[in-house]
Amino acid sequence: MKERLVGAALLVATAGSALFIAAYFTGGARLYEGLALALTAAALCAAAIGWALWLLPHEQVADEIVTYPSAPAQRATQTGEVRSDVRAIARPRALVGLLYVALAAFAAALALPIRSLGPAPRDTLFHTRWRKGARVARPNGNPVRVDDLEVDSAITVFPAGALEDSQSQAMLLRVPEELAPSTRGYMIYSKLCTHAGCPVALYRAAAKELMCPCHQSVFNVLDDGAVVSGPADHSLPRLPIEIAPDGTLVATSDFPEPVGPSFWERR
Numbered sequence: 001m002k003e004r005l006v007g008a009a010l011l012v013a014t015a016g017s018a019l020f021i022a023a024y025f026t027g028g029a030r031l032y033e034g035l036a037l038a039l040t041a042a043a044l045c046a047a048a049i050g051w052a053l054w055l056l057p058h059e060q061v062a063d064e065i066v067t068y069p070s071a072p073a074q075r076a077t078q079t080g081e082v083r084s085d086v087r088a089i090a091r092p093r094a095l096v097g098l099l100y101v102a103l104a105a106f107a108a109a110l111a112l113p114i115r116s117l118g119p120a121p122r123d124t125l126f127h128t129r130w131r132k133g134a135r136v137a138r139p140n141g142n143p144v145r146v147d148d149l150e151v152d153s154a155i156t157v158f159p160a161g162a163l164e165d166s167q168s169q170a171m172l173l174r175v176p177e178e179l180a181p182s183t184r185g186y187m188i189y190s191k192l193c194t195h196a197g198c199p200v201a202l203y204r205a206a207a208k209e210l211m212c213p214c215h216q217s218v219f220n221v222l223d224d225g226a227v228v229s230g231p232a233d234h235s236l237p238r239l240p241i242e243i244a245p246d247g248t249l250v251a252t253s254d255f256p257e258p259v260g261p262s263f264w265e266r267r
């Protein structure tokens with residue numbers, strides 16, 4: 001009878017895990033998922049308590065301390081006793097099977113929500129959507145042409161086709177042409193501050209510096225985005241660009257290094 005009670009608790013635990021999995025795959029109603037998990041945990045606890053109280057041997061053994069090593073005969077006796085105790089614990093084979101099934105179902109139920117964490121980041125921490133030939137576009141999608149910006153002005157740009165991609169947001173600047181003759185004065189820097197990821201959206205044209213408003217990191221746009229001051233500890237990544245034959249600005253590759261804060265050590 002006691003074995004049956006423990007077995008029933010294990011069956012309930014397995015059923016609870018199955019209910020959780022079913023609730024998860026049929027819409028993920030949190031109330032039902034929570035109730036199913038609570039049922040599983042309670043049934044497993046009940047089974048463990050019942051097993052400990054009713055099924056395990058309860059004899060108390062006092063062993064006298066002897067000088068080691070023990071005599072071979074004594075070791076053989078003790079080994080036999082341990083084996084017999086282990087057999088006593090594992091004797092109800094059906095229960096042991098049920099226990100394995102219940103624990104496996106519970107583990108599956110606990111592991112399943114990992115699927116809800118969303119798509120794996122893959123290499124998005126290291127690359128943006130900028131590619132060779134990607135058109136430089138304004139936030140509204142219009143491509144930027146070579147005559148669009150006044151000297152000493154700046155706008156936010158994205159790669160065409162990835163206007164929502166925050167990792168790819170960048171600042172397009174135009175400095176006097178003699179300072180960047182190969183691109184008629186245009187240059188693009190990542191807009192993600194290398195300190196803590198705030199948008200580096202302030203361009204100080206007179207000093208040719210980009211400034212982050214969060215903690216006032218300042219980057220020199222004429223020195224490959226080198227840090228001038230502030231808490232940022234590495235340069236703002238610069239995007240290589242060129243002017244296409246049709247007069248639009250295009251990237252010649254992705255940023256040469258990961259953009260954003262240095263949450264992994266790059267030095």
Ligand code: FES
Binds near residue numbers: 196197198213
């Ligand atoms: S996030 Fe830019 S300076 Fe801190």
